[in-house]
Amino acid sequence: MTKLVLLHRSDSIYEDELDTRYDFPKAYLKAMREGVGDWVVYYEPVKAGPRAYFAVAKIAAIIPKPGVADRYLALIEPGSFLPFDENVARLIEGRPLETVLSHPDGTPKKGGAQQQAVRRLPEADFARIVNIGLPQHLEEMEARRYGSPSSAMAEEALTFERPILERLTRRAYRDVAFRRRVREAYDYRCAISGLRLRNGGGCPEVQAAHIRPVDKQGSDSVRNGLALSGTLHWMFDRGLISVAEDWTILVSRNKVPGGVVDRLIVPDGRLRKPNDRHDWPHPENLRWHRENVFGQVSMTPDEVLPWS
Structure with a gap:
């Protein structure tokens, strides 16, 4: 097994869904096969955007891309994708974090290896990048x-x-990392009520909800998250509300009184999305929620509706 750096551009011709698959050409097949069962770091090149090293994931398998000659998909192990708490710059004090991109004196190389979409990553370089992006404390x-x-x-x-x-x-660590990134992406504002509230100690009231739960093959990607107030988080998980393809907020009207809708949901009835399109909810995650949760979760006899 070998750890890798995988280059990703948001404007790429390749059909990457970074928390589920990575699309690559045959030229990188040997290196990618070496990475099966091990961790990778995702990297956005400087010319494509500001993120540099921005997430980790684990490769579960490599398969030919259906219907496309000489293209392959690296399937990501469910539950392994995790965005960094802070994006990690390519250079620290003018020196690359990847030794393959450095001259013996530590100065950065030009061209060559840094243009490769798949690069082998020594254990020490992996540790250095992850320690910056996901601090131990x-x-x-x-x-x-x-x-x-x-x-x-x-x-x-x-x-x-x-x-x-x-x-x-570790689930507890991943939950904290997920919560920090989701709440930050939404500027600590509830995506459904539009409210940005803090308690007396300054702690944001908004929570981070998984659209597709981790135990249902959901990921810890920000695109699988919504920032929601406590009540709306409960309603979302119970299938009382969801989000349509056009970002309209859906409500189970036979279970949720109209007065509650008027008080809890933004007047135009449309989801408030993050400023950064990288962080918008993925349509497939929302579709999964509509088809598997919305209107389908039965209340237990001892559950008390928050508006009762």
Whole structure:
């Protein structure tokens, strides 16, 4: 197994869906096969946008692309994709983070390897990039933003360094990383109510909801997330509301009183999307929610409707 850097351009002719598949030509097949079962770092070149290194994922398998000669798909292991908390620049203090892109004196090379869409990534380079993009103390950092972390958390942060692969797979860490990116993408504003509220301690009221749950093959991509207030998050998960293809907010009218709709949903009835199109909800995730959750989840006898 080999770790890789995979180049991605948002204007690419290749049909990438980074949390599920990576589309590539035959020229890179050998390197991609070496990466099966291992982690990759996604990279956006400078001329294509500002993100540089911006996410990690794990390759599960390589298959020929159906109907296209000499093209292949790297299938991403479900639940492995994770965007970085902060995008990582290609150069730190003028030196590349990838040793293959450096001269022996540490200065950056020009052309050649940096133009390749698939690059092998040494373990040390992978660790360096991930440690910047996904800091080991991310959970403590999040707790400190809105109050003091527990003494146990603070003590653990001082004495225990979590291995990188544990961070990439531990659900609690991934939940914090997902929440931070989704709430930031929506500017801490609920996508359905339009409200941007904070409690007395300055903590945002808005939550991060998975559109397609992780246990249903959903990913931790921002494109599988919505920033929602607590009540609307509950309603979304219970199938009382959803989002149409044209971004109209759908409501299960036989279960949700009109007065509740008037109070909780923006007057024009349309989803508030992030400013960055990279972060807009993916249409396939919304379709999955409409077809599998909206109007189909039965309430348990002991559930109390929030407007009762």
